[in-house]
Amino acid sequence: xxxxxxxxxxxxxxxxxxxxxxxxxxxxxxxxxxxxxxxxxxxxxxxxxxxxxxxxxxxxxxxxxxxxxxxxxxxxxxxxxxxxxxxxxxxxxxxxxxxxxxxxxxxxxxxxxxxxxxxxxxxxxxxxxxxxxxxxxxxxxxxxxxxxxxxxxxxxxxxxxxxxxxxxxxxxxxxxxxxxxxxxxxxxxxxxxxxxxxxxxxxxxxxxxxxxxxxxxxxxxxxxxxxxxxxxxxxxxxxxxxxxxxxxxxxxxxxxxxxxxxxxxxxxxxxxxxxxxxxxxxxxxxxxxxxxxxxxxxxxxxxxxxxxxxxxxxxxxxxxxxxxxxxxxxxxxxxxxxxxxxxxxxxxxxxxxxxxxxxxxxxxxxxxxxxxxxxxxxxxxxxxxxxxxxxxxxxxxxxxxxxxxxxxxxx
Numbered sequence: 001x002x003x004x005x006x007x008x009x010x011x012x013x014x015x016x017x018x019x020x021x022x023x024x025x026x027x028x029x030x031x032x033x034x035x036x037x038x039x040x041x042x043x044x045x046x047x048x049x050x051x052x053x054x055x056x057x058x059x060x061x062x063x064x065x066x067x068x069x070x071x072x073x074x075x076x077x078x079x080x081x082x083x084x085x086x087x088x089x090x091x092x093x094x095x096x097x098x099x100x101x102x103x104x105x106x107x108x109x110x111x112x113x114x115x116x117x118x119x120x121x122x123x124x125x126x127x128x129x130x131x132x133x134x135x136x137x138x139x140x141x142x143x144x145x146x147x148x149x150x151x152x153x154x155x156x157x158x159x160x161x162x163x164x165x166x167x168x169x170x171x172x173x174x175x176x177x178x179x180x181x182x183x184x185x186x187x188x189x190x191x192x193x194x195x196x197x198x199x200x201x202x203x204x205x206x207x208x209x210x211x212x213x214x215x216x217x218x219x220x221x222x223x224x225x226x227x228x229x230x231x232x233x234x235x236x237x238x239x240x241x242x243x244x245x246x247x248x249x250x251x252x253x254x255x256x257x258x259x260x261x262x263x264x265x266x267x268x269x270x271x272x273x274x275x276x277x278x279x280x281x282x283x284x285x286x287x288x289x290x291x292x293x294x295x296x297x298x299x300x301x302x303x304x305x306x307x308x309x310x311x312x313x314x315x316x317x318x319x320x321x322x323x324x325x326x327x328x329x330x331x332x333x334x335x336x337x338x339x340x341x342x343x344x345x346x347x348x349x350x351x352x353x354x355x356x357x358x359x360x361x362x363x364x365x366x367x368x369x370x371x372x373x374x375x376x377x378x379x380x381x382x383x384x385x386x387x388x389x390x391x392x393x394x395x396x397x398x399x400x401x402x403x404x405x406x407x408x409x410x411x
Contacts, residue, residue: 028261031062032254050242059251068257069229071264072219075190076211077197077204078231080238082245083252087186087214088114090228094182094210095119095151097244098237101127104148108135108165109373110158112184132372135165136304142173149177154208155184156193156311157297157304160365160385161378162327164297164304167311168198171206180237182210189218189356191271192321193311196233200315209237216354218323221263221270223357225256270390274324274356277396278388282326284397290408293329293379298322303377324388325355327365329381334408339364339382342407348391348399355387360396362386 005011036055038044047053049060052069061069069081084090095118099105105123107116109132119130129148134140135158145152152174157164167183174181185195194200196207213219215227230245232238275298282296297308298320313320330339343351349362365383367375388396 027258028064028067030254030258031064033058033062049246050239059249060246062254064254064257064261065252068261068264071261072190072213072215072229073231075219075264075267076185076213076231077190077194077233078211079233080235080242081229081231082238082242082250083215083257084228084230084245084250085252086226087112087184087212087216087228088118089250090212090214090230091115091153091184092118092122093230093241093245093248093250094212095123095128096126096248097241098151098180098182098210099123099126099128102148103150104129104131104146105151105153106131106133106141106144106149107153108133108155108158109371110135110161110163111153111155112159113370115153115155115184134373135163136377138166138169138173141170145173145177145179149179151180151182153182153184155187157187157308160327160370160383161367161375162295162297162302162304162325163377164302164308164311166304166307168206168307171198171208175206180210181208182212183208184213185211186214186217187323187325188312189213189267189271189323191218191268192323193315195231198311200311204233207233209234210241215260217356218267218271218274219260219264221267221356221358222259223354223359225259227252227256227260271323272321273390274388275322277390277393278324278326278386279322280393281386281388281396281400282328285326285328285400288400288404290330290334290404291328292331292381294326295328295378295383296322296326325385326388327383327385329379329383330408332380332382334382336364336382338407339384342403343384345403345406346399347402348396349386357387358390360387360389360391 047056049056052066072081131144133144183195195211197204198206211231213229282294285291286294296302343362343364349360352361367383
């Protein structure tokens, strides 16, 4: 039945034409909506926003966001997913959804800095206590668990200094105490290891409870999208996370979802390319005289290497994957000014935060200001983290070499 309107503006808005069904293409359609149209009052009253059985409002999902959520579940081995505006938003969504006044959360001392600062500034305002634990010491974690502990954050490897924790024993410990575990899985990306199948045998007998992922990094791959996800396998946990997600009004833009959907099919190829290039450069940096330590979980001697081997080493035909990040410690005999000059002198490595994009990045860090505990496994000196992009390894190596020669050459 045609819309009874004669005015052109009305007819343009209410045009009856609908394209024929059955169109298929490699890329999913991009549905942009705040308002969702209901066919009847009965449908409006009966539709539920909490699952993917129907549509109610753009904030609660469109066909485009549902597709990305399901593909991310396939990537990480989860069953439920919510999309949020950033990786930090994913962390905040988890902590705020699962904790209340009087609860306690444990965070590794080497965790992503904003996770710690959010606990110090925001969770504390709600009466939630946080405790930092040694990421390389299961006994320290065990000693710090208390009757008030409701959530333990895990990060593998740790931010900047790249220590790989004993994930298997930490998850076993928390499960034995009935404590929820949440993993920042941005580095692993669902590829280096499976967060919901840590044994890697397909049994799912040992799994984290929640995986938070900064899709900004490898899933996006272009350095141009901010987005995060929270994935679970437990329906009750998912409901808590989704309720807070709704109460905070969290949403993501359809064009950003489209960008991630376009990049996701190539994530394994890109991740492996980043990984191989980073290992080549990390091994080369081990031979350079200004460097006293290279921090890369897949390299023997790096803190937590045995734990990386236990979780990741047997996967992918025994090759073990390890992302495109590594850090180095420059000898303490050099000044911070020289280290900064090295970073400034790089031509292909650009100064910038984040990682997982096509361009290589570098950032110098002051570890003493970032850690609350001693770090005896680190050599004295200055820490610089590299995110290896998709440039040719020989070009990146030459860039590192010329910058070191300029910054660290004898006067």
